[in-house]
Amino acid sequence: MDELWLQYIYLAVIAAFAAGAVLSLILYKTQKLSNYVSNSVSILASVLGITLSVLKLSIFNGYTLKYETSTNIPLIPLKISVAVDNLSAFFILIISFVSLIVSIYSYGYLKSYYNKHNTGYFGFLQNSFILSMILVVTAGQFFFFLIVWEIMSLVSFFLVIFEGGKKEQKAGNTYIIMTHMGTAFIIAAFALLYKYGGSADFALINAAAIPVNIKNFIFVFTLAGFGTKAGIIPLHVWLPSAHPAAPGNISALMSGVMIKTAVYGIVRIVLGILGGQ
Structure with a gap:
């Protein structure tokens, strides 16, 4: 298996959690559908995260996945740098496994929120929270780490007061x-x-x-x-x-x-x- 597959799977994990967050907001008016879509996409992303970790810790044990890009935003020359070594892969495995269990449980749990709270907004926060934790343990550089750490903190705050x-x-x-x-x-x-x-x-x-x-x-x-x-x-x-x-x-x-x-x-x-x- 080519090492590029690790990069593809990593990007798929990030894209899936991001898609789950966005779709939850788009479907916020249909609570049952937003609940189903949000947690289904989260389950898919979690399975991909587990797959990524297992491959990294077994077949690609000696390889460190690195990905870098820069933003083109004026006055914000942010370097986005991610690195997945064995330590990162181990924590991705923990995050993905717990997220998988929680997402399965959330199908039924969120039914109690119907007509009381916005499950679309909740799904956005939940997927964003998991995504931010994945980015925290794969940030390869201080400044990017601090940005995703702060996002994780703010999203978790909104979940606490939900x-x-x-x-x-x-x-x-x-x-x-x-x-x-x-x-x-x-x-x-x-x-x-x-x-x-x-x-x-x-x-x-x-x-x-x-x-x-x-x-x-x-x-x-x-x-x-x-x-x-x-x-x-x-x-x-x-x-x-x-x-x-x-x-x-x-x-x-x-x-x-x-x-x-x-x-x-x-x-x-x-x-x-x-x-x-």
């Missing part, structure tokens, strides 16, 4: 404040890595050039930043209120997958970069 009650709003406010505090620490860690490591690309950072005392600061900032999202004590204050406030299927995604993206960040920086020298 049912619109005072309890959900209060939980969402606590969550969004804490998650942005964590992001500030992540930005600080990335700034030090960029300044002393010589690159914004995870794979090109020269960890040997980073002074030991700077590595200590990077470690602390990384642990504080990602630890907030992971709910590590004492940075877990958002977790007890946000998870119960979120819809049941989303709570499963947050506890089963989103928290793992923070673990991914810690492993990527602390073990993959700082511990690699």
Whole structure:
């Protein structure tokens, strides 16, 4: 099997989740149809994600999938860089497997929302949430990572407050404040890595050039930043209120997958970069 197949499957995963999000919005007036289409496309995308991970971890174990492009948006010279190595593939497998189970469960779960909440909007958020998590664990460069990390945080916030009650709003406010505090620490860690490591690309950072005392600061900032999202004590204050406030299927995604993206960040920086020298 040619290595290009990995790139095709990866792009198919991204396109499928994006299509699920868009179709959910288009079909928002027909709740039953939007529920069916949203979760059906999510199931397809999840199966493709599992396939991608299994192929990467078996047949293409020694190969790293890389894909780069740049935007043509004026004043925003964003470099979109993705890389799927074994660490990324392992987390894609976790995300895809949990998303598959949640999407199957959501067929019936969302029936309780008919005529109460907009299932088309919910399907848009759910697919966007899963897509953002896939992009987080495959971002190959700091700036793109921060963009998709922020998208993941904002989409999950809207999912926490989806049912619109005072309890959900209060939980969402606590969550969004804490998650942005964590992001500030992540930005600080990335700034030090960029300044002393010589690159914004995870794979090109020269960890040997980073002074030991700077590595200590990077470690602390990384642990504080990602630890907030992971709910590590004492940075877990958002977790007890946000998870119960979120819809049941989303709570499963947050506890089963989103928290793992923070673990991914810690492993990527602390073990993959700082511990690699």
